[in-house]
Amino acid sequence: MVVSGVGAVSGAGLGADALWTAVTERRVLTGPVTRFDMSRYPARCGAEIPAGAVADLDAMVPGHASLAARFLAVAALEALRHAGVPERSRAHRLGVFAGTVMATRPILDQGIGAGRLDVSGRAWAQPDTLLGTLREVVTVTGPTVLFAPGCAAGNSAIAAGARAVAAGEVDVAVCGGVSELSLEILAMFTSLRALAVDTVRPFDVNRRGTIPGEGAGVLVLERADRVAARGGRPLARLLACAAAADAHNPTQPHPDGNGLVSTIHGCLDRARLTSDDVDWVCAHGTGTQASDGIEARAVAKALAGRRRPVVSSIKGQFGHAEGAAAALEAIVAVHALAADLVPGNVTLIEPDPACGGIDLVEPTGRRAPVGVVLSQAFGFGGGVSTVLLGKDDHAAG
Amino acid sequence: MPPVDGWMVVRGLGLRLPGVADVAELARLVDGAPLPPAPVRRFEAPETDLGPLDRRTHAPVPPRLPAAVAGRGLRVLPPESLLALAAAADADAAPAGEPPDPWLATSLVDPVEAGPAAVLWASSTAGLAEYGTICVEAATLDPGLSNPSIGPASAFNGPAATVSIRLGLDGPNETTTGGTTAGLSALVEAARLLGDGAAARALVGGSATVSRWSLAGLADEYVAAEGAACLAVSPYRDGEPGIRLGRFRRTSLDPSDLAAQCRALVRAARPAGSGRVAGPPAGAPSDRRAPERAAPVGGTPAGPVGTIVSTVDTELAEALADDGTRPVWHLESSLGDFGAAGGLLAAACAVAYCASAPAPTSLLALAIEPSGNAAILEVSSWGAPTSSSGWWGERSRPVGASGSRT
Structure with a gap:
């Protein structure tokens, strides 16, 4: 199973290359929210898709009340073209496996003002319309499946797409995650006192919370021989996927990170690798006080070996893009494998001693051979989903 | 040749549905018993x-x-x-060793020791009223004054998370949403998780609740449905008695020609030469009921005796019924619109019918969305013969020996 194409919409703008360039240039893309009136909120930051990029969508995909629907369609088109898979073909069985947290519900946010909520249309109550724009620009001949398991959604979609390819259900799996910045999410995290007022600082002793983001990440999965048959070169191999649940609390990870440990072990067992084979852990790392510490301890425990696991989170740069986060991180992992570059914890100033069991990558990043990357995600509800990606011997550079 | 997804066997069925007290009542409903008419209720969303x-x-x-x-x-x-928790707890409660119903599989001597239990749940309404409430409060209250317990419940995954947390199930935890195929997709994903060893058993459910918010997402012509159903499943082992789920197929049909393509999808699900008509009626209209009501017995290769379809397209359901060769029971016309849970409810209805009919009996559960997204699976009781070929050209796994229920 290989990744043959990637596409992204992120705080860096349109395109997977823009995403990776922002990573390597260590740009921090969180800032004051412009889409909503946040003047009364104590924390007012988000990681928005730049307004210019949103305007550019008009020339690329049809309109839709849901920005997320358009993000997903644009990322899918980019990924398919990157893979060399025609988006308008009935010659192959193409399925779509998408992950989301809120689907089209953020359409409701557009009616939030002073006084009564202004509600228009019905798409906000019809989650399947999230896939409407994609269906307009891509000929889908296989299933479309929408996953909403919380913030691990992108990895859930990748895993399901991989299973569908392995089962012979589809030839091409368009897998990804998508999210649209939501005032509801900002209001929720405000009431939970979980928002950082300025910067997300994963694993920092002074981390003060997370900052919501948005975007879409799409990966095209295929069997390696299919890619080779058309003269293509894989970007990376999908070595394994694993999922579990903390079965503990709706909003707090299990103190021992049980679900995460289980998925890390599951991935390594399936790929027949050991902890020492993992060159980079692309952490969930939301910047919240409780979550980062638990994640660090769980990773240290699950990957105990000859060296401390090498860990960084890109949420310091891109905020927490929720439904899109895991898929965007998987794309960064694909790039890291190709470039032999471990992205840094860009906003890290003072590592939390409680995270001492892991090797936190310095903000500048680290040039080193990257052969295997573990990318993990979890969220409210306790669902955990982890993917293991590896360098392909014939990978495109 | 690609592998064929493995069959699953049903270990339990939990129901929380209006006017349906147990599995036998659900089966009677599928068999044509009327449900009391739904009263008209008023729904409001203040401050909107x-x-x-x-x-x-x-x-x-x-x-x-x-x-x-x-x-x-x-x-x-x-x-x-x-509702989800109650249905899941009931489905998971079948005691090991001596099941209360003869149609339940017993292969997992100790389910807890067998390995991780996955939870897969389909819903399009979970969290919607909570999401709307937070939006209203964002417009009317000062920031930070929203109830902190509401926000985390405003996503789709509340039911799956609750089942996992309350029942202590630490296997994969997934939620599917979207249109009516989401419920059948939850079963497909469960089969694959069981097949590759990621879970030893699974609770697969679907649910819906009615609020002023959710009504916006439902088709106007049906009863707005509320309730939950959950199937406890594990991998099928050769010769094991019980009710099986398998021969899944998911695809995209051309929305401009849905009726013909759906008929072809159903025809492809039948074994060759199975022309016998038996089983459930075609929903409410009596003139569409099958002339022969007794289910096939003794392993006659009759194949699926009918189809339970979940779709919000009434004309499509009628077109399938008009095909005439097999009865069609339309979920939404009888029980109402469950949104994304519809496909799962169709499968649960098929399981209930198979549990109550003489074995072997086999039904198809079909879900079709207006976009053309479609999913179908076969539900069959012990001894029921199935199609000779798999969905992707492979031979289906062998099923148990013919015979009556034990």
């Missing part, structure tokens, strides 16, 4: 410009949580999560 709406829907379904489910903290859970 969503006006009050009168809609046919049954009275709220009480969760009736089993005593074994811990009661602490349940009051803060949304109604849909409680």
